[in-house]
Amino acid sequence: MSPRVVLVGAPGAGKSTVGRLLAGRLRVAFRDTDADVEATAGKPVGDIFVEDGEERFRELEAQAVRQALAEHDGVLSLGGGAVLAEATRELLAGHPVVYLEVGLSQAVQRVGLASARPLLVLNPRSQLKKLMDARRPIYEGLATLTVATDERDPDEVVEEIVKGIES
Template sequence: MTKVVLIGPPGSGKTTLGRLLAQRLGLTFRDTDSDVEAVAGKAVSEIFIEDGEERFRELEHEAVRAALAEHDGVLSLGGGAILHEKTQELLGGHPVVYLEVGLADAVQRVGLGSARPLLVLNPRSQLKKLMDERRPIYERLAVLRVVTDKRDPEELVEEIVKGLPA
């Protein structure tokens, strides 16, 4: 069973903290966006453009399902993976950590010239909208919530390790 699942909006630090957390716990790290890209043979942004968001969400759900079944380390989910109802169901019983980030920090980390498909037009406004829409789902799914704004990654890893259910 997956030991830790990281969720949160773009720019919350899922990949950075996931790698550090896996290293700290002596586990492997897996990112479902990378899994989707491997299966599709193209970047997430290309999937959105060529196949559409619906197809991407199908691939993403399958990647999450497979990773939760196969991976016994730290797992990072794409920011919108939690939108799929079946994915929400699959996360039940797993140690889910919500990495919360404020808009200013998220914009700084993601960058306004981002290649992220859902942030193409007016990235700051789009990011705020995504964060506002998804926040209640992130909060409901999480067993631990960690605010990442203006904090050192090592400090955040320690907070996650201490806050995880035994």
């Protein structure tokens, strides 16, 4: 069993929104590894970071990704930082990985500066830029397809993904 599509990208790229629409379009299930982590931990991602630390969150995240890649055959959305783990990058080899590319201004609008996202607590715009700059080469290296999401309706993004994975 293997996901039909794996979505990666920075916070605000639209992984959840596009993922749900894409799953509907492809008539498959949608799964989000952040939701899996929250279900395992019994608390929101932000609380895991605060109470247990980022290291524990990353352990749970890596476990969630490994499990989802092994048992999910629909659209899979990974948390933005899941690709930081080398083991996860190795597991993604051979899977159809779609990088949802987003610019800083769009990401800020979508995420919001008063976000509850734990890695964006102090100076969210600056933190988001650093995060995006550091992760962009990883996303690009994993991607079998890159789709820009700036100033685009999610349905347009889904259409481009469908064309890209079916060609």
